[in-house]
Amino acid sequence: MSEKVDRQFYLREDTLEVAADLLGKLIVVPGAAGLRVSGMIVETEAYLGVIDRAAHTYGGRRTPRNEAAYALGGHVYVFFVYGMYYQLNVVCGPVDHPHVVLIRGVEPVEGIDLMRERRGEMKERNLTSGPGKLCIAFRIDRTFNGADLLGDQIWLEDHRSFGTDQISVGKRIGIDYAGEDVDNPWRFWVTGNEFVSRK
C-alpha cells in the first residue's frame, strides 16, 4: 500500500503547479469494515485566494463558510452549493493563504460497487465525472470540512503521474460572475480521460 502524499507537496508556493501535480494522485476515503473507496484525480481547478474574482476568498473575504480555506496546506475545504451538492477542495500553501484546488473529476479505482449504490447509477463513466458527483460517490459532506489530508478521514496517495504532454489546460467552468478572471487558464485535466467533467 502506498504512503500518504506528504505535507511538503501541499505547501508549495505555486498553486497552479500543485493543481497540475494533483492529476494522477489517488483520493482515498475508508468505507465500512476497512474497505477502501478510491479514485484517481483527472481534473482540477485552481482558485488563487484574494486576487481571484472567482474565489470565495476574493479580496480577503473570511466568513464561517470559507474559514477552512485559510488553513495550512494539506487540509480540505468542503462547501455546499445549489442546495444539493458538496465540492471538495485541497488547500495549498501556508496558514492564512487561502489558495485552493477544486477536484472536478476522478476515475474510480477501488470500491466501485459502493460508489454505484451511493449514486444510484450503473454506468461507471457517470459515477465520479464531476465535482458534485464525486462527493456523493465518496460520501464527502460537511463533516469533512477542515479535515487534514495527513489524517485518517481522507488522504491522497501517489498512483500515476502525467507529463505536460498528457495534460490539457483551459478556462474554469461555472464562474461567469468572475469578471476579469473568467478566462484565466487555471483548469487542468488529463487529455482524453473519460472521467473529465466536460470534453
Add this chain to the structure above:
DNA sequence: CAAGTGATTAGC
C-alpha cells in the same frame, strides 16, 4: 435547456 434546492451572505 431549465428547474430544483437550501445554506449562506450582503445589504437594508
Add this chain to the structure above:
DNA sequence: CTAATCACTTGC
C-alpha cells in the same frame, strides 16, 4: 430580517 445568489446535476 429579507432577498439574491450559487465553483452543479438531471431530466425534459
